[in-house]
Amino acid sequence: MPRSVVLRLDVADRVEHLPGQHYVVRLTADDGYRAQRSYSVASAPGDPQIELFVERLDDGEVSTYLADVVAPGDTLEVRGPIGGWFVWDGTAPALLVGGGSGVVPFLAMLRDARRHGRTDLLRIAVSSRTLVELPYAMELMDAEALIVLTREPYGDRVASRLMADELRALWEPGCTAYVCGSERFAEGASQLLVDVGVPAADIRVERFGPSGA
């Protein structure tokens, strides 16, 4: 079974998204039963397609379908872009802190920054259990993101959770911090930022719940 799947969708007549926004995918069974879930967009505005990253959860009703059943050429019902808060305008300095599949909206931001030659605006810290489980690991390494692995060493870094000193080194006054990940990760990382001295008003949090199933 794949651990995750990247879906690239042609969406006719779509409204261009902002980096950080998400789409809803809605599935309908023959008898009319429906299930829908939200997925962050990984592609940059200007990409002719919409790219969604779907983590396959073994007990997930929607993610197992998207990972195991859906095939090129299929038609999916989607809705979006959604969300106006957890977005980056492409011009302000930002600290991006993502855990697991919480890195996905940051890929949209990174790719957007790259297209405009403004990767200098972004500082990125990403956390994963292991490197192979980190979505878009190569692209994040290439962007010189701080890679935090909790179950294995990475370079000189021992396996451990994200630490306050690491965030302190990345944050500069005036930049907005974006935190995205599981409940536990988002709560921990946002409190670390507060402890480091980031004003709460400068922290935007997106939490994945079981809603991600």
Add this chain to the structure above:
Amino acid sequence: MSGPTRGFLGRRRERDARLPPGQYDVGADWPVLTAEPTPRISPETWSITVDGKVAEPTTWSWDEAHRLPSSEYRGAIHCVTTWSKFDTHFAGVSVDTLLEAARPTADAHFVVATSKTGYTTNLPLEDVTGGKAWIVWEFGGEPLPIEHGGPVRMLVPHLYFWKSAKWVTRLTLLTRDQPGFWEQNGYHDRGDPWREQRYQGD
């Protein structure tokens, strides 16, 4: 485009009649969804104010609010992210009790709830009156945990749960509707789970 999705069977079909469309039973879990860091609020510094289009703008401290007639809710809550939680038990005070003291004026038709963090959500006045809304500080007989909005949150269980503002400190009555945080960000203005009013345009 709402025809069947090729090859999608879906999960169990014996749906609980208490589940609104598109929702699933989260069981004993209670997911946390907040757009901001969790604030630290002590009961000693918390207060609740009712102001705006009222005859008597009123503020209650923690102790004063606890001396009001207590009221409780037993039943389900529904989050727009598709989980529902059954058999919850909250206790606090009915919003009706606060409004009886503050006395809304005849031109009051909407309310904006504001939390300590600055989060806001808007509701029609009729959605918070008539025993439909509470200010709560207990969950399951215990103090409401901070990550779930403690020490005190709003509870409007017949609407999606983002309407139940965490860490609520102010209810402002208005003549005209004024979209709150999520409502300005693409979510539905009213949020009735039984009509599946998730996003603008639903």
